[in-house]
Amino acid sequence: MSRLLKNCLRLHLGSLIFLLVCGAAFLMGSVYEIGLSAVADENTGAPFDNTPYLLAMYLLAASAAFGIGTEFAEGTVRSKLVMGFTKRQIFLAELISTIIEAVIVFGFVTAGVFIMGYKNYLELFSGGILLRSFGLMLGAFIVTAAVYTTVCCLIHNRAAAMLLCALICFGMFMLSDETRQSLTQPEYRIVAYGESSDEGDRIADERKEENVHYASGAARRLLTAGYYLAPPSSLYISEKLLDRFEGKFTVDDLEQYREDFKDSKETWDYDFMCGSRIDLWKYPLWGLGEFAFLTVLGMLIIKKRNIQ
Amino acid sequence: MEYVLRTNELYKHYRRFNALSGLTMNVPKGSVYGLVGKNGAGKTTLMRVVCGLQEPSSGSYELFGSPNTDKNVSRQRKRMGAIIEKPAIYLGMTAKQNMKVQYSLLGLPSDEGIDELLALVGLADIGSKKARSFSLGMKQRLGIAVALAWSPDFLLLDEPINGLDPQGIVEIRELILKLNRERSITVLISSHILSELSLLATHYGFVDKGRIVREISAEELAKQARKCMIANVSDTQALSRVLEKLGIEYEIVSDSQARIYAQLTVSKLAADLASENCELISVTEADESLESYFIDLVGN
Numbered sequence: 001m002s003r004l005l006k007n008c009l010r011l012h013l014g015s016l017i018f019l020l021v022c023g024a025a026f027l028m029g030s031v032y033e034i035g036l037s038a039v040a041d042e043n044t045g046a047p048f049d050n051t052p053y054l055l056a057m058y059l060l061a062a063s064a065a066f067g068i069g070t071e072f073a074e075g076t077v078r079s080k081l082v083m084g085f086t087k088r089q090i091f092l093a094e095l096i097s098t099i100i101e102a103v104i105v106f107g108f109v110t111a112g113v114f115i116m117g118y119k120n121y122l123e124l125f126s127g128g129i130l131l132r133s134f135g136l137m138l139g140a141f142i143v144t145a146a147v148y149t150t151v152c153c154l155i156h157n158r159a160a161a162m163l164l165c166a167l168i169c170f171g172m173f174m175l176s177d178e179t180r181q182s183l184t185q186p187e188y189r190i191v192a193y194g195e196s197s198d199e200g201d202r203i204a205d206e207r208k209e210e211n212v213h214y215a216s217g218a219a220r221r222l223l224t225a226g227y228y229l230a231p232p233s234s235l236y237i238s239e240k241l242l243d244r245f246e247g248k249f250t251v252d253d254l255e256q257y258r259e260d261f262k263d264s265k266e267t268w269d270y271d272f273m274c275g276s277r278i279d280l281w282k283y284p285l286w287g288l289g290e291f292a293f294l295t296v297l298g299m300l301i302i303k304k305r306n307i308q
Numbered sequence: 309m310e311y312v313l314r315t316n317e318l319y320k321h322y323r324r325f326n327a328l329s330g331l332t333m334n335v336p337k338g339s340v341y342g343l344v345g346k347n348g349a350g351k352t353t354l355m356r357v358v359c360g361l362q363e364p365s366s367g368s369y370e371l372f373g374s375p376n377t378d379k380n381v382s383r384q385r386k387r388m389g390a391i392i393e394k395p396a397i398y399l400g401m402t403a404k405q406n407m408k409v410q411y412s413l414l415g416l417p418s419d420e421g422i423d424e425l426l427a428l429v430g431l432a433d434i435g436s437k438k439a440r441s442f443s444l445g446m447k448q449r450l451g452i453a454v455a456l457a458w459s460p461d462f463l464l465l466d467e468p469i470n471g472l473d474p475q476g477i478v479e480i481r482e483l484i485l486k487l488n489r490e491r492s493i494t495v496l497i498s499s500h501i502l503s504e505l506s507l508l509a510t511h512y513g514f515v516d517k518g519r520i521v522r523e524i525s526a527e528e529l530a531k532q533a534r535k536c537m538i539a540n541v542s543d544t545q546a547l548s549r550v551l552e553k554l555g556i557e558y559e560i561v562s563d564s565q566a567r568i569y570a571q572l573t574v575s576k577l578a579a580d581l582a583s584e585n586c587e588l589i590s591v592t593e594a595d596e597s598l599e600s601y602f603i604d605l606v607g608n
Contacts, residue, residue, distance in 0.1 A: 007413050011398075075396035079454065082359045082390045083413060084382045307361040 001089055004080065008097040012067040018101060021056075021063045022108045028052040029112025037117060048242035050235040053137055054173065056109045057144050057231070061165035063105070064098050064148035069158030077307055091302045095149045095295065102145035106138055125242065128251035132280055133238035139287045140231035144169065146291050147231075150298040154305065176230035179223045183272050185213045224272065228286035237276055237283065254278050310337040311370075312462045312494045313358060318367035320353050320518075327353040329518035330367070335462075335496055335511070340488050342509030343498035344602055350518040351498040352393060355466050359390050372461075389460035391468060395451020399440040403431045403450050406439060410457040429453040429483060445476030452483065463487065465497045469504055477504060484508055502599050514605050521605055529601065531559075536567040538592045539577070546586035550577070564589070 012018060032052045071077045071094075080090055114121065121130060148165045155161040192206045215223055227233050254277060261273045275282050313335040320328040328350050335341045343351050356362045358369060360382070369376050372384045397406050407422040426432050429449040434442075439450060448468055455463060465484070469477045481504060487493045499505050505512075512529060514521045524532075541547045544560050551558045557569040578588040 003413050003415050007409060010409075074399055075392070075394055076398060077396075078359070078361055078390070078392055079396035079410075080413065081361055082385055082388060082455075083458070084386045086382065306356075 004093045008093040012097040012101055017066045018063045021059045025056045025105045025108040026112040029109040030116050033113045033116035048239050050239045052109050053235050056105050057169050060105055062162050065158050065162035068094050068152035069161050072156035087302045088299050091299050098145045098149045099142055102141040106141045126250040133241040136234040137238045139284050140234035143231045143287045143290050146294040150294050153302045172230045173232045175226050176232040179227035182215050182223050187214045234283050312337050315369040319365045321365045331519050333513050333520045339510045340495045340508050341511045342505040343513050345515030349515040352466050355392050355464050388462045389455030390464040391451045392466045395447050397439050397450050403434045410454050414458050425453045445472050462494045467499055536569045536594050538594050540565050540589040542587040546584035550580045
């Protein structure tokens with residue numbers, strides 16, 4: 001297995017496409033950070049933008065599709081099977097190689113971001129906050145790598161696999177965005193209205209109305225699951241965590257959010273709001289479950305799939 | 309007799325299509341086994357199944373005595389090399405790099421032997437040319453070198469001479485014969501270029517519609533394919549007496565049929581048989597090549 005893994009790593013990391021993806025990732029991270037610095041406030045710096053990370057996920061699709069697809073296209077998977085390696089071993093080697101690719105690409109984006117803006121990050125955020133936010137994003141990359149590996153083992157054509165991976169990435173982004181918008185709807189809306197008094201004066205008042213867009217019950221549980229499962233959700237959470245404030249933002253400061261959310265418990269989904277800022281352990285847990293499921297699914301697919 | 313590969317009633321279904329329909333064959337150790345069949349007969353599917361690329365729908369096979377359901381069969385596959393349809397080589401690497409990758413996958417401690425293998429297949433002086441720029445013959449030869457990296461005892465070659473020029477065909481043929489004779493490697497080679505196969509094979513398996521129609525050694529085939537007259541008579545004993553008197557080589561095939569390995573005038577034969585109270589029913593000339601043998605076997 002170690003020989004197989006070494007072989008896969010050599011092929012994945014030595015390919016021209018991977019090197020180009022790394023270069024592009026670094027460039028995107030740097031350029032975005034430079035752009036943000038241009039609109040920075042001298043006290044609080046500039047807000048964090050997760051766009052280069054999202055774009056890097058798309059680029060990872062190309063690297064994964066060509067790294068895995070080339071083996072199927074050139075028939076070298078066949079010789080590995082003839083040599084005595086099993087399909088399961090081949091899948092695991094490809095999965096680990098793609099994950100390492102994803103980690104490296106993530107590293108290049110982060111390097112670009114930090115090189116251009118390290119002062120802001122280190123001055124405004126504690127190590128704990130940085131670990132949480134970048135750790136969440138790294139987790140998102142790892143789960144995305146698992147998705148891509150499963151797709152590429154199903155679709156052996158490189159171009160088709162790349163396209164499908166990119167579409168899935170877009171789909172995951174839309175899922176994350178749409179579910180978040182639904183889940184952040186308040187349960188009640190305060191509606192202002194006015195009515196005339198007998199004296200001809202206008203009296204302003206307000207009333208509490210149920211929000212028809214608020215999802216409850218099973219629908220809410222489904223939306224929450226979709227939100228946790230979509231890797232781009234972690235990118236969004238990281239972006240919110242790195243909203244910059246005056247002074248250094250630490251993990252202890254996060255608890256202030258819990259108090260703020262308690263005050264508006266009747267209007268907002270308290271559990272979801274806490275889960276989006278404070279109780280971040282749910283994201284890696286869901287990610288782990290998703291990763292395990294994709295690994296099992298991928299092994300089943302490659303086992304059943306006839307190798308041409 | 310020791311067999312390297314034995315299959316028993318192998319079936320492989322693809323949705324509504326049966327690629328293999330109860331294929332049973334035996335590849336003797338040390339042979340060059342020619343798998344002969346039309347396009348779509350099931351030759352490539354058989355090789356894919358034996359190599360472990362696909363699972364059979366039913367039936368079984370044994371590789372070096374290990375059944376396919378045994379976990380040990382993966383270990384036996386290490387004694388096998390294969391080229392299925394096209395050689396499995398990294399096009400972005402040179403010949404030597406391809407061999408080094410193969411050696412590292414096999415866990416071989418050093419690169420010793422790579423140069424000898426490349427020289428064996430005639431790719432010693434290729435230098436830094438990438439496999440992408442190789443001719444088809446060169447790719448096939450590199451594929452064979454890669455398959456030989458782990459010194460296999462059994463080599464599967466799926467139509468290795470397709471698309472090659474005449475020189476390429478000769479080179480591959482000579483290489484296969486060399487591997488079989490000098491290294492005692494058993495070779496299973498499929499092809500529909502029968503004239504080439506007839507120069508290589510020691511055994512034949514004729515495949516049609518997913519099953520083996522006949523297995524025959526090259527010796528037996530040569531006997532059957534000799535130029536002869538096939539005579540149908542009422543009394544083969546009488547025919548024997550006539551032919552013995554004439555000193556002609558013959559072979560009694562059945563109660564009413566014999567093969568006569570000489571040119572005789574029909575009228576003389578009929579007259580001689582009449583004197584023995586034997587009727588000559590029919591006489592046909594037979595001059596079978598491998599092609600005609602195959603065509604007769606599978607129809608059309």
